[in-house]
Amino acid sequence: MATQTVIPTRMELTRLKKKLNTAVKGHRLLKDKRDELMREFLELVKVNMELREKVEKGIEAANKNFVLAKAGMSEQTLRTALMAPKQEVSLIQDKKNVMSVDIPVFDFKTRTPDENDIYSYGFAFTSGDLDGAVDSLAAVFPDMLKLAEVEKSCQLMAAEIEKTRRRVNALEHVIIPETQESIKYITMKLDENERSTQVRLMKVKSMMLEEAHHYSEKNKD
Numbered sequence: 001m002a003t004q005t006v007i008p009t010r011m012e013l014t015r016l017k018k019k020l021n022t023a024v025k026g027h028r029l030l031k032d033k034r035d036e037l038m039r040e041f042l043e044l045v046k047v048n049m050e051l052r053e054k055v056e057k058g059i060e061a062a063n064k065n066f067v068l069a070k071a072g073m074s075e076q077t078l079r080t081a082l083m084a085p086k087q088e089v090s091l092i093q094d095k096k097n098v099m100s101v102d103i104p105v106f107d108f109k110t111r112t113p114d115e116n117d118i119y120s121y122g123f124a125f126t127s128g129d130l131d132g133a134v135d136s137l138a139a140v141f142p143d144m145l146k147l148a149e150v151e152k153s154c155q156l157m158a159a160e161i162e163k164t165r166r167r168v169n170a171l172e173h174v175i176i177p178e179t180q181e182s183i184k185y186i187t188m189k190l191d192e193n194e195r196s197t198q199v200r201l202m203k204v205k206s207m208m209l210e211e212a213h214h215y216s217e218k219n220k221d
Contacts, residue, residue, distance in 0.1 A: 019179055023179060040098055041158065044154050062137045065133035081120065
């Protein structure tokens with residue numbers, strides 16, 4: 001046990017009481033942090049599920065249009081149409097702090113503001129299904145980026161929740177009980193020492209009184 005290595009002194013008792021006070025405050029703060037992280041995490045999970053469903057539907061629609069476009073166009077024409085894109089996309093990455101967790105924030109910007117620049121081909125030799133596929137992918141891209149942001153945030157927050165949970169458990173089940181036990185042990189030892197000291201003082205006082213009494217008796221003789 002931890003009490004076997006504790007030095008039973010008043011200085012050590014004071015130190016352990018301060019440690020216990022700090023541990024109790026830390027335990028309370030970490031529990032509050034864990035609960036708030038769980039609330040934020042559950043909200044993100046809900047957003048993640050909604051985004052994933054939306055993105056999957058958008059990609060499914062784009063794939064269907066690509067299949068139709070491929071059926072109505074030659075392979076060479078399709079490859080040529082998509083070979084040289086007109087639009088460029090730049091990813092912008094930032095971060096924000098949520099309960100001491102740095103979660104990513106993604107955004108993007110296009111090289112030109114013209115929405116029609118997503119079509120890298122002329123419309124004379126391509127089918128409308130290809131237009132629909134390109135348009136579907138362009139429409140779902142912001143949601144895909146947001147989904148990546150939310151999923152990464154969920155991973156980071158889940159890791160922080162687990163780390164906080166371990167700290168709460170360590171304080172609750174190890175550090176605080178051991179410190180309380182050590183304080184109890186030192187208090188008991190100090191009380192024992194105080195009682196022993198009082199007994200010794202009483203014995204010394206008794207002996208001194210007895211010697212004084214004998215000395216007085218001798219003087220009378």
